[in-house]
Each structure stands twice: as C-alpha cells, then as structure tokens.
Amino acid sequence: MPVINSPKGFNIAVASAGIKSPGRKDMALIYTEKPAYIAASFTTNKVKAAPVLVDMVHARKGRAHAVVINSGNANACTGQQGMTDARETVSLVARGLGVAEESVYVCSTGVIGVTMPMKRVRSGINDLLKGLGNAGPEDAAKAIMTTDTFHKIVEKRITLGGKRGSMVAIAKGAGMIEPNMATMLCYILTDFNVDRASLKVAFEQAVEMSFNRITVDGDRSTSDTAMVLANGAAGNEVLVYGSTDFGKFASALRDITYELARLIVKDGEGASKVIEIRLKGARSEKAALKAARSIGNSLLFKTAMYGGDPNWGRIMATLGRSEVPFAEERVDISLGKVMVVKGGLDAGRIKAAEKELHKPEVKVTVNLNSGEFDASVLTCDLTETYIRINSEYTT
Amino acid sequence: MPVINSPKGFNIAVASAGIKSPGRKDMALIYTEKPAYIAASFTTNKVKAAPVLVDMVHARKGRAHAVVINSGNANACTGQQGMTDARETVSLVARGLGVAEESVYVCSTGVIGVTMPMKRVRSGINDLLKGLGNAGPEDAAKAIMTTDTFHKIVEKRITLGGKRGSMVAIAKGAGMIEPNMATMLCYILTDFNVDRASLKVAFEQAVEMSFNRITVDGDRSTSDTAMVLANGAAGNEVLVYGSTDFGKFASALRDITYELARLIVKDGEGASKVIEIRLKGARSEKAALKAARSIGNSLLFKTAMYGGDPNWGRIMATLGRSEVPFAEERVDISLGKVMVVKGGLDAGRIKAAEKELHKPEVKVTVNLNSGEFDASVLTCDLTETYIRINSEYTT
Numbered sequence: 183m184p185v186i187n188s189p190k191g192f193n194i195a196v197a198s199a200g201i202k203s204p205g206r207k208d209m210a211l212i213y214t215e216k217p218a219y220i221a222a223s224f225t226t227n228k229v230k231a232a233p234v235l236v237d238m239v240h241a242r243k244g245r246a247h248a249v250v251i252n253s254g255n256a257n258a259c260t261g262q263q264g265m266t267d268a269r270e271t272v273s274l275v276a277r278g279l280g281v282a283e284e285s286v287y288v289c290s291t292g293v294i295g296v297t298m299p300m301k302r303v304r305s306g307i308n309d310l311l312k313g314l315g316n317a318g319p320e321d322a323a324k325a326i327m328t329t330d331t332f333h334k335i336v337e338k339r340i341t342l343g344g345k346r347g348s349m350v351a352i353a354k355g356a357g358m359i360e361p362n363m364a365t366m367l368c369y370i371l372t373d374f375n376v377d378r379a380s381l382k383v384a385f386e387q388a389v390e391m392s393f394n395r396i397t398v399d400g401d402r403s404t405s406d407t408a409m410v411l412a413n414g415a416a417g418n419e420v421l422v423y424g425s426t427d428f429g430k431f432a433s434a435l436r437d438i439t440y441e442l443a444r445l446i447v448k449d450g451e452g453a454s455k456v457i458e459i460r461l462k463g464a465r466s467e468k469a470a471l472k473a474a475r476s477i478g479n480s481l482l483f484k485t486a487m488y489g490g491d492p493n494w495g496r497i498m499a500t501l502g503r504s505e506v507p508f509a510e511e512r513v514d515i516s517l518g519k520v521m522v523v524k525g526g527l528d529a530g531r532i533k534a535a536e537k538e539l540h541k542p543e544v545k546v547t548v549n550l551n552s553g554e555f556d557a558s559v560l561t562c563d564l565t566e567t568y569i570r571i572n573s574e575y576t577t
Numbered sequence: 578m579p580v581i582n583s584p585k586g587f588n589i590a591v592a593s594a595g596i597k598s599p600g601r602k603d604m605a606l607i608y609t610e611k612p613a614y615i616a617a618s619f620t621t622n623k624v625k626a627a628p629v630l631v632d633m634v635h636a637r638k639g640r641a642h643a644v645v646i647n648s649g650n651a652n653a654c655t656g657q658q659g660m661t662d663a664r665e666t667v668s669l670v671a672r673g674l675g676v677a678e679e680s681v682y683v684c685s686t687g688v689i690g691v692t693m694p695m696k697r698v699r700s701g702i703n704d705l706l707k708g709l710g711n712a713g714p715e716d717a718a719k720a721i722m723t724t725d726t727f728h729k730i731v732e733k734r735i736t737l738g739g740k741r742g743s744m745v746a747i748a749k750g751a752g753m754i755e756p757n758m759a760t761m762l763c764y765i766l767t768d769f770n771v772d773r774a775s776l777k778v779a780f781e782q783a784v785e786m787s788f789n790r791i792t793v794d795g796d797r798s799t800s801d802t803a804m805v806l807a808n809g810a811a812g813n814e815v816l817v818y819g820s821t822d823f824g825k826f827a828s829a830l831r832d833i834t835y836e837l838a839r840l841i842v843k844d845g846e847g848a849s850k851v852i853e854i855r856l857k858g859a860r861s862e863k864a865a866l867k868a869a870r871s872i873g874n875s876l877l878f879k880t881a882m883y884g885g886d887p888n889w890g891r892i893m894a895t896l897g898r899s900e901v902p903f904a905e906e907r908v909d910i911s912l913g914k915v916m917v918v919k920g921g922l923d924a925g926r927i928k929a930a931e932k933e934l935h936k937p938e939v940k941v942t943v944n945l946n947s948g949e950f951d952a953s954v955l956t957c958d959l960t961e962t963y964i965r966i967n968s969e970y971t972t
Contacts, residue, residue: 229897229905259893261906261922294890295923404894481876482967489968495689498654499799502624510624511656527656528690565968566961572877573884573960 191415199306202254452567586810594701597649738813847962
C-alpha cells in the first residue's frame with residue numbers, strides 16, 4: 183500500500199507517553215496552521231467523558247487548529263479532576279502551538295474511571311510539539327488504537343472547483359459500537375475549502391448513514407467523537423450547499439464514513455464476518471431502522487451467523503419482539519441470494535443458504551412487505567473471542 | 578432428594594415420541610379429572626407459535642383438564658399447517674380423556690419454522706394416554722427440557738383453610754430469556770381450592786416479580802407460556818383475595834415463581850454465575866426497571882462479570898445510554914458488599930471487589946440517589962459456552 187500523506191496544511195506527530203503500555207505509541211497530535219472549519223458529532227450517552235464535554239463547547243465556535251488524542255485512558259467518570267486534566271491538556275497544546283484554547287480539541291479512549299496520568303500526558307505533549315510533522319496519518323491511526331486489530335484509514339483524492347484536494351480519514355473502534363456512535367474516534371482531514379454551515383450538513387448526513395447504523399454489541403461509549411476538519415489549503419473556491427461540486431464533496435464524505443464504519447464492524451471485537459441487514463417494506467423509516475437494529479443486536483442471530491447456521495426462526499422471533507408493525511405471513515427473508523422464508527414460511531432452501539453464510543460478508547434481506555420504507559444496518563457476528571477479549575479487559 | 582409427588586388429583590405421563598432425538602423423553606401430559614381453574618401468561622412476542630394462539634383462546638374460559646407438552650419442535654412460524662397440527666393435538670388428547678377441547682392446552686418448544694412431525698406426535702399422544710399416572714412431576718420436568726442442563730422443579734407443602742395441600746412447579750428455559758417471559762415453559766400445579774379471579778391476580782403478580790424480571794440474552798421467544806392449575810382436590814374452603822390464607826397462598830406462589838426464575842437464570846446458556854441487579858433511588862419504578870434491565874442486558878457488563886472484572890465503568894456507560902434520568906455525580910455502585918463507586922467516582926476498592934465477583938451468586942447494587950424507586954433484575958454472565966451452544970443449535 184502506498185504511503186498516505188496528510189492533506190495540504192496538516193501536520194501530524196505521534197508519541198509514546200506510557201499511558202497504554204510502555205513503548206507503544208499512545209498519543210497523536212493533528213495540527214493545521216491555517217484554521218480549519220470543524221463539524222463534529224459526539225456520543226449521546228448521558229455519561230460523557232471529560233474531553234467530550236470540553237470539545238462540545240469548543241465545537242460550537244466551529245474552528246480548529248489542533249486535535250490531541252490519547253489511547254489507554256478514556257478520562258471518563260473522573261469527575262472534576264477529569265475536567266481539570268482535559269482542560270490542562272488543551273491549554274498545554276494551545277500554548278505550545280500559539281493558538282487559542284477554543285481551537286484545540288482533546289480526545290481520550292481507553293479504560294473508564296481512572297484519573298489521567300498527567301505527568302505522562304505532559305511529557306507526551308512535549309514530545310508531540312517537538313516532533314510535529316515527523317509522522318503521517320497512518321501513524322496517528324495506529325496510535326489511537328485500543329482493542330483494534332488493524333488501523334483504519336481511508337483516503338480520497340478528487341478535483342473540486344478546479345483544484346486537486348484530498349480527504350484522509352482515520353478511525354478507531356472495535357467494541358461498544360451501537361446506534362448513535364461507538365467507542366469510536368474518527369478524524370477526517372481535508373484541504374478543501376468548504377462553507378462552514380454546508381460542512382456541518384454534509385457531515386451530519388454522512389454520520390447518520392454510517393456510524394449511526396453500525397452495531398457490534400449494543401453498547402454505546404462515553405467517549406465517541408467524530409469530526410471533520412476542512413482547512414481550505416487546496417485553494418478551491420468555497421464549496422457551498424446546493425452546488426454540484428459540494429454534492430461531490432458530500433458524496434465523498436459519505437463514502438468515506440461508510441467505508442470507515444464497515445472497517446470498524448469488520449474489526450468488531452472477535453468478529454469473523456461483516457453482516458449487512460437490509461430491512462425493506464416497513465411502514466416508516468423509524469420502524470425499518472428499529473427492526474434492522476433489533477436483528478443486528480440479537481445475540482441469537484449473531485451467534486447463528488457465527489456458526490453459519492441459517493436459523494431464520496431467530497430473525498422472525500427478533501422481529502416479533504421489536505415492536506414494529508408487520509404481518510408474519512408477509513415476511514420474506516433472504517440470506518445472501520437465497521430466499522429462506524417466503525410469506526412467513528420456510529422456503530425449503532436451508533442447504534443452499536448455508537453456503538451463503540460461509541462468506542466473510544453476508545447480506546441479510548428482510549422484506550416485511552408492509553410499507554415503503556427501507557433501512558440498512560451493519561453488524562458483525564458474535565464469537566468466543568468477543569467474550570475472551572471483554573472478560574479480560576482491565577484485570 | 579426425596580421423590581416429589583403430584584398434588585392430589587393430578588396425573589402425569591411422559592413419552593418418547595422421537596421429536597427431540599431417538600429414545601429421549603420429549604412429550605408430557607398433565608391431567609386432572611376434577612377440572613382446574615387456570616391462570617396463564619403468554620409471550621408478548623408479536624410472532625406467536627401456533628400452540629400459544631390456541632391456548633390463549635382456551636385460557637379465556639379459565640378451565641383446564643389437561644396440558645400436553647412436547648420438546649424438540651416449537652411449532653412456530655409454521656402458518657396454517659401449524660394451527661391445524663396444534664388443534665389436532667388438542668383434539669386427540671380431549672377425545673382420549675373424554676373432556677372438552679377448550680379445557681386442553683398444548684405447548685411446544687424447540688426449533689422454529691419446521692412443521693410438526695404429526696405421525697410421531699399422534700403415536701406419542703397414544704403412549705401418553707395409555708401411560709397416564711405412571712410418571713411424576715420430575716419426569717415431566719425432564720421431558721420438556723431443550724438446552725437446559727438440569728431439570729427445574731420446586732415444591733411447597735402448606736396448610737391453608739385447615740387442609741394440607743401442595744404446590745408443585747416445573748419449568749424449562751435456558752436461553753432467549755428476557756423481559757416479559759422467555760423460551761420458558763412453566764406449569765404450577767396445586768390442589769388448593771382457589772377462587773378463579775383471585776388466582777389470576779396472584780399469578781399475574783407472581784409472574785411480574787419473577788419471570789418478567791429475568792434476562793439471559795435479551796431475546797424473547799415465540800412460545801413462552803406459564804400457567805397455574807388449581808383443581809381444589811385438597812378440599813379446603815375456597816381461598817379468596819383479601820383473606821389471610823389467600824395471602825399465604827399468593828406469597829407461596831411468588832416464592833415458587835421467583836425460585837424457578839432463579840433456576841432458569843442459573844441454567845442460562847453457558848452461565849457461570851447468577852447476578853442480581855438491584856437498582857435503587859430512581860425517579861420512577863419504570864426508570865428503575867429500565868436501568869436495571871439495561872445493565873442486565875449489556876454484553877460488556879455480562880462479560881466483565883464472567884471475567885470477575887470489577888470494571889464499573891461499563892455499568893456507568895450502560896446507565897448513561899439507558900435513557901433514564903440521573904446525575905452521574907450521585908451514583909453509588911457496590912459489587913457484593915464492596916462499594917466501588919461513591920458519588921460517581923472510583924472508591925479505590927477494586928481489589929476487594931474482585932473477590933466478591935468470584936462467588937457463584939453476585940449482587941450488584943446501583944443507587945442513583947435520584948428518587949425513591951427500586952427494582953431488581955436477575956441475570957447471568959456471558960461466556961464462551963453461550964456462543965458455542967447458540968452457534969451450533971440447528972445445524
């Protein structure tokens with residue numbers, strides 16, 4: 183794979199601060215000298231980590247110079263001390279770079295309920311400031327990993343408004359992925375010049391169709407943060423909502439977030455396959471999404487997928503408890519290309535369906551035949567490895 | 578363990594019909610010559626198995642002479658054929674016993690989506706009718722097992738209204754156990770003479786505080802059925818709501834259902850421990866129950882319990898996504914007797930808490946300190962064995 187460079191005007195550094203485990207890269211700094219517009223999306227969990235609370239305030243201003251990220255400690259459930267630590271981190275970076283504190287964002291991921299080892303963080307920030315520019319997006323993608331088994335990065339190079347520009351996105355996240363974000367951090371850097379309000383609209387749509395439609399285990403983290411920074415260094419004419427070029431930009435953004443979402447599910451803790459649940463023919467979009475999520479979160483469904491078991495009864499039972507309106511006798515279910523249920527009854531194709539389930543990516547199509555609305559959700563299977571990873575996490 | 582006899586007037590038979598696997602007992606018949614009052618509770622899943630649909634109609638009449646049960650096939654998602662088969666089963670039993678069809682109940686548990694092997698069922702019914710009285714409640718408890726690793730039976734002998742009587746309850750259920758019933762069948766037989774309406778009230782309360790407050794995997798079955806049959810053969814004066822003796826009867830019924838619920842959770846597929854979640858200080862009972870259930874269904878919590886990992890951050894994160902009102906800084910959490918979180922912060926007792934988690938039954942107490950309402954939920958941990966059992970079920 184060729185090296186992926188930062189978009190114009192972005193500089194990156196990584197450091198080993200000893201927060202995760204000795205010698206491993208666990209901090210990253212992203213810096214743009216030219217201030218970027220920022221659009222961000224944060225966890226909807228009522229319990230929010232201190233960095234999230236700090237960033238939410240900064241994001242209202244909509245400008246960003248820098249993002250500092252650490253893995254190994256989430257700085258969540260840490261009370262006043264956590265807030266003090268998050269603010270100090272922001273302050274040290276702002277001072278070091280000579281920028282306003284409100285243009286600096288801090289993100290932390292890792293164990294919950296443990297105060298930040300600030301001595302290490304301070305020394306890490308020093309290293310980051312000194313080393314600025316000596317790392318690329320891939321290094322940052324690696325530094326923010328926790329239980330991830332591979333780093334996640336997506337790049338797109340396109341021409342908009344007559345200028346060549348790029349979008350580079352990195353993400354982390356493997357478990358605790360559910361509706362409305364995940365233990366997920368995602369940073370999309372672009373040098374395109376985009377109108378601030380338009381950037382926000384494009385990003386919200388992209389997040390809704392990607393990160394908000396994936397589920398690994400139904401849990402939702404206290405630290406989820408996704409953001410896009412657009413610094414305009416490509417020099418194109420400003421992209422504004424409604425124009426053709428903005429449409430292309432928004433579409434690229436959607437592709438990128440969807441691809442990252444797919445990678446996150448693929449790396450779902452212990453996952454052996456990615457499963458797309460396409461729910462069709464519901465009476466409303468809300469119902470379609472609710473039914474799709476119920477299936478995507480059903481342990482019995484996820485274990486059946488793991489076992490390559492075309493046990494469609496579990497899908498029917500899950501639909502039945504999803505509180506979504508439908509008629510049992512109208513339901514069609516396909517596993518891959520094989521229709522296993524027709525009109526609520528077994529279609530006699532179990533053997534053929536088994537083969538579909540041995541593929542690493544499986545499409546499950548459920549048609550309620552009760553309305554006009556569709557929704558899709560990405561999920562993964564549930565394996566012994568998930569149990570092992572999560573029963574051994576802190577101790 | 579001494580042999581548990583049926584309450585007076587109840588006769589039981591079991592048979593090997595070859596529905597489950599050759600040679601294993603897979604059918605049971607419970608019969609009372611003197612008609613019993615019946616109170617019953619059925620799955621709230623929108624997709625209901627054929628036997629459930631048949632029984633719901635019969636239960637409205639409130640009288641029972643017989644219950645015929647099979648394991649190995651749930652007769653669910655089987656359409657018109659399923660209804661025909663369930664009705665034929667009822668009809669054969671009614672004719673054989675010389676009682677009205679509407680006083681006969683049929684229950685099926687096992688795989689979904691496969692039509693009943695009626696030839697085997699018919700021959701099984703023949704054996705049951707011929708063998709009536711040659712089996713006890715324990716045999717029936719064994720015949721209705723599916724993935725259960727032990728049979729579940731509870732007996733109480735008490736004196737009410739001057740007469741000695743008994744209550745014998747059998748149940749099956751191990752996976753797919755969630756709010757509002759489970760893949761659970763439960764039959765409580767008693768020879769006490771109880772007023773019909775009063776029996777209904779007592780049973781509803783008992784079910785609400787037991788079977789509706791347990792969860793193994795968040796899934797809910799299409800076949801859940803619990804019923805109590807009271808045939809009055811003890812000859813006591815009729816027990817009516819409001820009397821002291823009725824109070825004792827209702828209390829015994831609650832004890833029995835709670836104990837069965839505990840046994841079901843204990844036998845939760847792959848479970849290594851029973852966990853009681855006591856949610857205190859919520860603003861409403863609904864909120865208390867919702868928060869308790871969120872924790873009880875969280876995969877991250879359940880895997881942490883399995884690993885004996887006092888990772889209270891997962892409890893906080895689950896509370897945060899439960900959509901229940903509370904203030905993070907007021908939350909106290911205890912694992913067993915050890916308070917690990919005080920006022921939303923780590924109480925520094927992780928090492929002591931670890932010991933509590935190595936016990937086979939763990940109490941997790943969460944006090945939101947936000948109101949006056951409490952609720953408890955029973956759950957179990959999530960282990961590799963659950964995955965193994967459920968990924969290998971049908972194929």
